[in-house]
Amino acid sequence: MNVLWLQSGGCGGCSMSLLCADTTDFHGELRDAGIELLWHPSLSLESGAEVTALFDRILDGELPLDALCIEGALLRGPHGSGRFHIMAGTGQPMIHWVSRLAACARHVVAIGSCAAWGGVTAGGSNPTEACGLQYDDEVRGGLLGAEFRAAGGLPVINVAGCPTHPGWVIDTLTALAAGSFNEADLDTLGRPRFFADQLVHHGCSRNEYYEFKASAEKPSDLGCMMEHLGCKGTQAHADCNTRPWNGEGSCTRGGYACISCTEPGFQEPGHPFHATPKLAGIPIGLPTDMPKAWFVALASLSKSATPKRVKVNAVSDHVVVPPVAKRTRLK
Amino acid sequence: MSRLIVGPFNRVEGDLEVTLDVAEGRVVSAHVNAPMYRGFEQILRGRDPHDALVYVPRICGICSVSQSVAAARALAALGGITMPPNGQHVTNLVLATENLADHLTHFYLFFMPDFVRPVYAGRPWHAEAARRFAPHTGERVRAAIAARQRWFTLLGTLAGKWPHTQSLDPGGSTRAIDASERSRLLARVREFRRFLEAVTFGAALEEVAALDSEAALDAWVDADPQRGDLRFFLQIARDTALAALGPGPGRFLSYGAYPQPAGGHALGGGVWQAGKLSPLDVEAIREDATHAWLSDEGGARHPASGLTEPVADKPGAYTWNKAPRLAGEVVETGAIARQLASGHPLVLDLVRRHGASVHGRVVSRLLELARVLPMMEDWLRALRPGEAFCTPGSLPDEGVAAGLGEAARGSLGHWLSVRERRIANYQIVAPTTWNFSPRDAAGRPGALEAALEGAPVQPGETTPVAVQHIVRSFDPCMVCTVH
Numbered sequence: 001m002n003v004l005w006l007q008s009g010g011c012g013g014c015s016m017s018l019l020c021a022d023t024t025d026f027h028g029e030l031r032d033a034g035i036e037l038l039w040h041p042s043l044s045l046e047s048g049a050e051v052t053a054l055f056d057r058i059l060d061g062e063l064p065l066d067a068l069c070i071e072g073a074l075l076r077g078p079h080g081s082g083r084f085h086i087m088a089g090t091g092q093p094m095i096h097w098v099s100r101l102a103a104c105a106r107h108v109v110a111i112g113s114c115a116a117w118g119g120v121t122a123g124g125s126n127p128t129e130a131c132g133l134q135y136d137d138e139v140r141g142g143l144l145g146a147e148f149r150a151a152g153g154l155p156v157i158n159v160a161g162c163p164t165h166p167g168w169v170i171d172t173l174t175a176l177a178a179g180s181f182n183e184a185d186l187d188t189l190g191r192p193r194f195f196a197d198q199l200v201h202h203g204c205s206r207n208e209y210y211e212f213k214a215s216a217e218k219p220s221d222l223g224c225m226m227e228h229l230g231c232k233g234t235q236a237h238a239d240c241n242t243r244p245w246n247g248e249g250s251c252t253r254g255g256y257a258c259i260s261c262t263e264p265g266f267q268e269p270g271h272p273f274h275a276t277p278k279l280a281g282i283p284i285g286l287p288t289d290m291p292k293a294w295f296v297a298l299a300s301l302s303k304s305a306t307p308k309r310v311k312v313n314a315v316s317d318h319v320v321v322p323p324v325a326k327r328t329r330l331k
Numbered sequence: 332m333s334r335l336i337v338g339p340f341n342r343v344e345g346d347l348e349v350t351l352d353v354a355e356g357r358v359v360s361a362h363v364n365a366p367m368y369r370g371f372e373q374i375l376r377g378r379d380p381h382d383a384l385v386y387v388p389r390i391c392g393i394c395s396v397s398q399s400v401a402a403a404r405a406l407a408a409l410g411g412i413t414m415p416p417n418g419q420h421v422t423n424l425v426l427a428t429e430n431l432a433d434h435l436t437h438f439y440l441f442f443m444p445d446f447v448r449p450v451y452a453g454r455p456w457h458a459e460a461a462r463r464f465a466p467h468t469g470e471r472v473r474a475a476i477a478a479r480q481r482w483f484t485l486l487g488t489l490a491g492k493w494p495h496t497q498s499l500d501p502g503g504s505t506r507a508i509d510a511s512e513r514s515r516l517l518a519r520v521r522e523f524r525r526f527l528e529a530v531t532f533g534a535a536l537e538e539v540a541a542l543d544s545e546a547a548l549d550a551w552v553d554a555d556p557q558r559g560d561l562r563f564f565l566q567i568a569r570d571t572a573l574a575a576l577g578p579g580p581g582r583f584l585s586y587g588a589y590p591q592p593a594g595g596h597a598l599g600g601g602v603w604q605a606g607k608l609s610p611l612d613v614e615a616i617r618e619d620a621t622h623a624w625l626s627d628e629g630g631a632r633h634p635a636s637g638l639t640e641p642v643a644d645k646p647g648a649y650t651w652n653k654a655p656r657l658a659g660e661v662v663e664t665g666a667i668a669r670q671l672a673s674g675h676p677l678v679l680d681l682v683r684r685h686g687a688s689v690h691g692r693v694v695s696r697l698l699e700l701a702r703v704l705p706m707m708e709d710w711l712r713a714l715r716p717g718e719a720f721c722t723p724g725s726l727p728d729e730g731v732a733a734g735l736g737e738a739a740r741g742s743l744g745h746w747l748s749v750r751e752r753r754i755a756n757y758q759i760v761a762p763t764t765w766n767f768s769p770r771d772a773a774g775r776p777g778a779l780e781a782a783l784e785g786a787p788v789q790p791g792e793t794t795p796v797a798v799q800h801i802v803r804s805f806d807p808c809m810v811c812t813v814h
């Protein structure tokens with residue numbers, strides 16, 4: 001499977017993250033999966049005219065393009081001209097290159113939330129008119145349009161995340177190369193379901209604190225970060241706590257809130273990221289699929305039943321009260 | 332005179348275009364264009380100051396932590412918050428993990444592959460270079476990616492993930508480390524030490540760090556020329572005369588790296604010029620937007636009152652990058668500046684003999700790998716599990732502050748002003764903003780623009796290989812440059 005990888009309005013972090021894929025031989029793993037990187041901005045030898053010659057061969061139909069991977073938002077400004085990113089050496093806006101190449105690719109893959117929805121680059125007043133390949137935040141459209149389908153029949157595949165997890169990219173490309181990825185594998189926002197059907201909350205190391213609503217109050221506390229510190233793990237679609245990052249990590253394991261970086265529009269939550277917005281003391285963002293009345297009832301019940309150990313440790317940065325070691329066998 | 336427009340330039344973390352005027356086989360003048368603008372400084376305006384900790388790491392996927400550290404320092408200065416020693420050590424460990432990874436990535440993935448190019452097919456070392464450094468297939472390239480992957484698992488534990496952690500707080504680290512985690516981290520650092528000693532250096536780190544002159548370096552290479560990738564590079568560098576390629580402005584800037592709980596920096600900073608180190612006057616920094624597609628209203632400005640406003644049709648402009656100057660002068664920043672400012676005898680000797688060069692920049696980066704990794708072992712040993720890692724603090728509704736630090740590729744500064752609990756202005760001057768700056772109002776070319784003058788262009792070359800070596804020797808980060 002021939003893969004061309006281009007970067008525009010982003011930070012390059014999804015590529016840097018990809019190189020952290022859990023393998024002892026990154027290039028060997030790609031090759032064994034049948035993935036041929038025609039060109040990648042950080043990994044390939046070719047520069048300058050060698051690269052534009054490659055684009056010409058693709059556009060002329062000489063070289064088949066099986067997957068076009070785009071990292072970074074598409075910068076339409078100023079005033080629709082695309083001049084916020086003129087691709088070096090070509091005099092052409094990057095959005096033109098992306099549109100033309102997408103038209104001859106079998107699959108188009110958005111790598112990261114910028115390419116999927118606009119992401120951080122579309123934050124604030126969105127000074128560069130940034131958008132995703134097929135979305136403008138949660139609204140279908142984007143650069144390629146709501147109706148776009150690549151030659152292989154699929155809409156843009158949104159491997160969202162800021163950055164995206166290396167495993168999400170490898171699994172998507174591997175499945176595409178094996179011909180085993182189809183429309184049923186995408187969720188309603190075009191994200192691969194193997195990670196988007198999970199919630200960050202699943203497997204979080206703070207689950208016991210969540211159960212008892214024993215909450216962290218300040219940075220480095222061990223408690224659940226939903227009530228005060230802005231955690232959206234119960235709403236964010238991703239498997240970050242069952243497929244950890246960089247060995248044994250995740251945002252919540254690192255002591256900071258999940259900001260739901262796989263969701264469209266995550267960059268503008270409408271409140272400061274580090275504090276949970278509340279209405280009458282109840283967090284506005286309730287756990288996915290949970291009616292408010294139930295949440296309120298369960299929260300007050302579990303708060304009243306919190307063991308001392310959980311209550312104390314929740315506001316400490318290390319275990320102060322250890323679990324009691326029982327003298328009999330566990331039942 | 333002929334003109335070459337070179338791009339897309341890859342292995343520079345972002346997009347880059349260089350326009351070269353060439354006569355008689357030499358570059359006569361160069362104009363450097365950072366062709367992409369995202370507008371972080373505009374996006375940050377009006378936000379809660381804490382939001383900077385979410386936004387600024389996303390300026391850059393390769394120096395993400397450096398951006399976080401600069402923002403956290405600015406916020407700490409704003410709130411008058413002091414980190415506990417554990418917080419300082421973890422911050423340094425997280426930053427050093429990124430900086431050393433970037434040095435490794437630069438050498439194996441970005442810089443060395445150019446020696447595999449067909450123009451060098453006739454050189455005696457070419458086949459061996461291809462065996463080691465060919466992209467996708469080179470033995471050492473693949474080994475380095477694997478070592479890097481393992482190395483970054485340090486940050487899974489210390490910072491949740493990389494890139495784009497939010498664990499670096501103005502008060503320290505949100506992730507406390509216990510005693511067993513500390514031993515695992517130490518074991519992981521030693522694993523990388525073994526990789527560097529076996530593959531990169533073919534020598535103990537302490538032996539490399541003790542090389543104290545160019546003569547000592549030469550003797551070290553000649554004693555065992557094929558052993559380790561640094562010696563192999565140095566042989567290529569001799570053959571291709573890299574010590575005479577890509578001179579710098581002769582003024583070097585470092586803000587000082589890795590502040591210590593007891594005061595001072597592990598690698599001290601300052602401005603190094605003509606054999607002498609002087610203290611930095613931060614107030615003497617100005618950003619000149621004359622040749623940028625940005626408003627230059629009010630002339631060159633100090634970043635504390637900087638302005639970032641796109642003017643896409645501005646006459647005479649040729650890049651999105653501003654031109655920072657220190658007391659009106661062009662400076663170079665990066666590992667070479669840190670090694671000079673911290674007084675390492677090998678780099679002092681190299682610069683005394685040759686000035687800055689492609690060779691000196693690469694040697695400084697690898698030397699830094701050998702010098703900083705043992706410091707990380709010390710910082711890990713200095714952690715006190717059970718004591719605080721983070722000081723809680725709050726931010727005032729109004730104020731101004733700066734956060735300065737060293738990314739892998741040089742000096743990074745954030746300047747922040749807050750009014751009514753909102754960011755009123757946020758200005759970022761990144762390392763490559765300095766190194767790849769355009770001409771200023773006085774017409775003085777930036778550091779790379781000047782370094783390219785005189786570079787050889789061989790007949791028929793459209794992307795001259797010497798130009799590629801010079802550009803990549805700065806380890807540019809284009810996404811940081813303009814942000």
Ligand code: SF4
Pocket residue numbers: 200201202204205206207210223224225226231232233234252258
């Ligand atoms: S910290 Fe977030 S992800 Fe973890 S248990 Fe609490 S709500 Fe769930």
Ligand code: SF4
Pocket residue numbers: 161162200236237238240250251252257258259260261262
């Ligand atoms: S935990 Fe949340 S913010 Fe962190 S990477 Fe996963 S989805 Fe993104």
